[in-house]
Amino acid sequence: MKEHVITICNGTACINKDVRGLQNILEEQLVKLDLQDKVKINVSGCLGMCDKGPVMIVYPGYTIYGGVTEKDITEILQEHIINKRPISRLAIQEDNLFNRFFRIFGDTKFFGRQMRIALRNCGIIDPENIDDYIALRGYEALAKILTDMTAQDVIDEVKKSGLRGRGGGGFPTGTKWQFTADQINDQKYVICNADEGDPGAFMDRSAIEGDPHTILEGMIIGGYAIGANKGIIYIRAEYPLAIKRLEKALADAEAHCLLGKNILGSNFDFDIEIRLGAGAFVCGEETALIRSIEGRRGMPKPRPPYPSVSGLFGFPTLINNVETWANVPVVILDGGSWFSTVGTEKSKGTKVFALAGMVNNTGLIEVPMGTTLREIIYDIGGGLPNGKQLKAIQTGGPSGGCLPAEYLDTPIDYESLAKAGSIMGSGGMIVMNEDVCMVDVARFFIEFTQSESCGKCTPCREGTKRMYEILTRIIEGKGMPGDIEKLERLGSMTQKASLCGLGQSAPNPVLSTIKNFREEYEEHINEKKCRAGVCKALLNYVITEKCIGCGACKRVCPVDAIDGNKKQMHHIDNDKCIRCGMCMNTCKFGAIIKS
Amino acid sequence: MITEDNTFIDEIKNFIATKMTLPNPESNLIAVLHKVQQLYCYLPKDVIDMIAIEMNIPAAHIWGVATFYHYFNLKKPGKYIIAICLGTACYVKGSNKILEAIKEHLKIDVGQVTEDGIFSIQPARCVGACGQAPVLMIDEKIYGELTPDKAIEIIEKYRNKNNND
Ligand SMILES: Cc1cc2nc3c(=O)[nH]c(=O)nc-3n(C[C@H](O)[C@H](O)[C@H](O)COP(=O)(O)O)c2cc1C
Ligand code: FES
Numbered sequence: 001m002k003e004h005v006i007t008i009c010n011g012t013a014c015i016n017k018d019v020r021g022l023q024n025i026l027e028e029q030l031v032k033l034d035l036q037d038k039v040k041i042n043v044s045g046c047l048g049m050c051d052k053g054p055v056m057i058v059y060p061g062y063t064i065y066g067g068v069t070e071k072d073i074t075e076i077l078q079e080h081i082i083n084k085r086p087i088s089r090l091a092i093q094e095d096n097l098f099n100r101f102f103r104i105f106g107d108t109k110f111f112g113r114q115m116r117i118a119l120r121n122c123g124i125i126d127p128e129n130i131d132d133y134i135a136l137r138g139y140e141a142l143a144k145i146l147t148d149m150t151a152q153d154v155i156d157e158v159k160k161s162g163l164r165g166r167g168g169g170g171f172p173t174g175t176k177w178q179f180t181a182d183q184i185n186d187q188k189y190v191i192c193n194a195d196e197g198d199p200g201a202f203m204d205r206s207a208i209e210g211d212p213h214t215i216l217e218g219m220i221i222g223g224y225a226i227g228a229n230k231g232i233i234y235i236r237a238e239y240p241l242a243i244k245r246l247e248k249a250l251a252d253a254e255a256h257c258l259l260g261k262n263i264l265g266s267n268f269d270f271d272i273e274i275r276l277g278a279g280a281f282v283c284g285e286e287t288a289l290i291r292s293i294e295g296r297r298g299m300p301k302p303r304p305p306y307p308s309v310s311g312l313f314g315f316p317t318l319i320n321n322v323e324t325w326a327n328v329p330v331v332i333l334d335g336g337s338w339f340s341t342v343g344t345e346k347s348k349g350t351k352v353f354a355l356a357g358m359v360n361n362t363g364l365i366e367v368p369m370g371t372t373l374r375e376i377i378y379d380i381g382g383g384l385p386n387g388k389q390l391k392a393i394q395t396g397g398p399s400g401g402c403l404p405a406e407y408l409d410t411p412i413d414y415e416s417l418a419k420a421g422s423i424m425g426s427g428g429m430i431v432m433n434e435d436v437c438m439v440d441v442a443r444f445f446i447e448f449t450q451s452e453s454c455g456k457c458t459p460c461r462e463g464t465k466r467m468y469e470i471l472t473r474i475i476e477g478k479g480m481p482g483d484i485e486k487l488e489r490l491g492s493m494t495q496k497a498s499l500c501g502l503g504q505s506a507p508n509p510v511l512s513t514i515k516n517f518r519e520e521y522e523e524h525i526n527e528k529k530c531r532a533g534v535c536k537a538l539l540n541y542v543i544t545e546k547c548i549g550c551g552a553c554k555r556v557c558p559v560d561a562i563d564g565n566k567k568q569m570h571h572i573d574n575d576k577c578i579r580c581g582m583c584m585n586t587c588k589f590g591a592i593i594k595s
Numbered sequence: 596m597i598t599e600d601n602t603f604i605d606e607i608k609n610f611i612a613t614k615m616t617l618p619n620p621e622s623n624l625i626a627v628l629h630k631v632q633q634l635y636c637y638l639p640k641d642v643i644d645m646i647a648i649e650m651n652i653p654a655a656h657i658w659g660v661a662t663f664y665h666y667f668n669l670k671k672p673g674k675y676i677i678a679i680c681l682g683t684a685c686y687v688k689g690s691n692k693i694l695e696a697i698k699e700h701l702k703i704d705v706g707q708v709t710e711d712g713i714f715s716i717q718p719a720r721c722v723g724a725c726g727q728a729p730v731l732m733i734d735e736k737i738y739g740e741l742t743p744d745k746a747i748e749i750i751e752k753y754r755n756k757n758n759n760d
Binding site for chain 2: 016197239295313445448
């Protein structure tokens with residue numbers, strides 16, 4: 001019997017910080033100190049504490065060590081393992097909820113379940129080891145449906161759970177399954193949407209990297225429910241580690257008779273294939289995704305017909321998001337009625353968010369629906385660094401909106417976020433402080449959707465382009481009265497007239513920033529002022545009284561815009577200045593400021 | 596075949612052959628293009644012509660697909676591709692300043708290759724490491740928490756590595 005287990009995070013962020021190298025050192029040290037019999041090393045998927053990597057947890061006791069270095073390893077083994085004294089200096093302190101999460105989800109039976117459903121195994125099991133998954137009731141749901149449940153029973157259970165699509169739309173999953181099941185056709189398909197196009201989100205990536213078998217199990221159950229024998233996972237080519245783990249999981253599942261012909265001795269057959277995306281945001285949209293799997297340009301089609309009627313190669317197709325699939329085994333195992341006790345009236349279960357931006361704890365979190373933005377940002381996220389003020393919270397990526405601090409008490413659910421002018425989206429959540437300019441953010445998203453627009457329909461192709469042009473001129477100090485109204489008109493036109501969700505949602509970042517931060521737009525246009533100091537053209541460098549007249553700025557200025565006598569306060573000629581910022585970087589006395 | 600490099604042709608042909616026996620073989624076009632890019636780092640024109648014949652798909656259609664997806668390079672990139680993340684998390688943490696610094700340092704624009712063929716710059720949209728924003732990626736290795744100076748230091752490390760090879 002081993003006395004200790006050390007779990008080493010093998011998520012993307014920790015691997016980038018060379019956690020693998022540390023693992024080798026740890027293994028060497030174990031041999032050297034003759035501890036191999038006492039300590040077991042486990043690897044896990046993303047633990048969700050990406051900014052604190054490399055992370056390891058020592059059990060029993062759940063001591064979490066962050067930012068571990070080569071030197072720390074020896075110390076941890078000496079002190080913690082041999083002398084039995086956890087090293088508080090290296091441990092991540094108690095005061096944040098991340099830590100509480102660990103205490104909680106160590107107890108997978110009760111509390112853990114309530115918080116972590118989709119990610120219930122992430123950070124606990126070794127994602128490359130199917131036995132780990134099976135040990136934590138993995139594939140039990142599959143066995144249950146194959147022996148005790150009819151296809152309709154499965155669909156009814158999913159309906160009862162109230163589970164809704166986690167890919168952004170929030171469509172009731174059970175209803176979608178029913179539609180697809182009702183189609184009479186020998187050939188049907190099940191697709192897992194792992195395209196994760198939101199540029200600032202990594203939930204699906206972490207879920208797959210941390211627990212690939214859950215996704216497979218969910219898909220097999222889905223196939224059984226709707227009567228399909230073929231599944232396809234469409235995943236971004238940019239996620240090599242997730243792809244590798246999926247491939248391993250597929251091979252292992254097949255070897256265990258959980259995939260292929262006569263699964264677990266039943267007469268149900270199911271295969272899963274992986275298809276790679278190639279970097280096109282619109283391919284996250286279901287009809288475009290289907291075309292991409294067919295080997296064509298990923299352009300959306302008008303709906304109806306919905307994929308559930310005519311999808312891949314014209315056959316009925318059930319398409320769900322990664323996180324949606326990850327919830328399915330739990331719904332089956334613990335029952336739809338249990339699942340529907342978590343969350344709010346209309347939004348059941350939990351939601352995974354990738355928390356990033358200007359917040360102390362960046363990483364992956366899963367919270368019950370109904371948790372407020374304030375709890376997420378301040379309790380879990382630990383607030384904003386450097387004492388800065390919160391300005392906006394962006395959810396839903398390029399299809400979502402920016403909510404100001406007034407909305408901090410908004411509960412997370414599909415309806416409340418939509419009412420506040422943003423969307424739930426797939427789970428990207430970016431925290432922005434006062435240093436971020438809202439007009440610039442709006443332009444950033446419109447530039448993205450504009451370049452990702454497939455060009456098929458005019459409102460999206462032209463609407464996003466014109467909005468981009470108007471925002472650009474506002475940022476360059478050439479904004480004109482009436483521009484805000486023009487943006488609003490264009491935005492609502494693009495929303496209403498575009499063919500697919502990309503165009504229909506593309507104006508959201510612009511419209512929500514206008515709605516919530518209108519005065520910032522007005523300042524840009526009327527006063528030629530950017531309060532965040534981001535828009536270069538609107539920014540003036542000014543030399544203040546702190547100037548001692550050393551002349552350093554004058555020497556570095558590439559356009560000779562600075563004038564002044566030695567030992568006297570200098571002065572910048574704003575007509576000549578090209579706003580390169582060299583003077584400010586050079587000044588040793590902090591005398592130059594942006595205004 | 597006029598391609599400068601014929602070494603991979605058989606490998607690609609074999610890859611296509613395994614796909615042609617499956618149902619809906621033409622749906623594997625994107626997988627084939629991935630294979631080509633993996634071997635050549637870009638999609639050479641002659642190879643596309645070869646695929647058109649082997650898979651019985653018009654070359655125009657293949658180009659239509661290849662140009663639609665950002666992931667595919669149509670020109671030969673540098674030996675090291677510097678992918679700078681311009682995703683939301685990186686953007687709000689100043690990734691465009693890093694892009695500017697690198698552009699100035701290497702004296703090339705996005706999508707171009709340095710004269711010596713060592714570096715090219717590509718924008719990336721979120722590599723899933725938002726926790727370490729801003730980030731850049733070279734050869735699947737991700738460097739996080741960058742400043743302009745740190746980014747240039749990393750690039751110079753690759754240049755030295757190249758000179759020593
Ligand atoms: C422009 C656009 C991008 C999308 N990107 C994604 C994505 O990256 N991942 C995803 O699961 N769904 C995405 N969707 C939603 C899908 O079209 C689809 O609704 C979803 O995959 C259905 O699964 P769900 O019901 O489980 O959410 C996107 C939709 C649009 C319009
Ligand atoms: S936004 Fe750059 S890694 Fe996600």
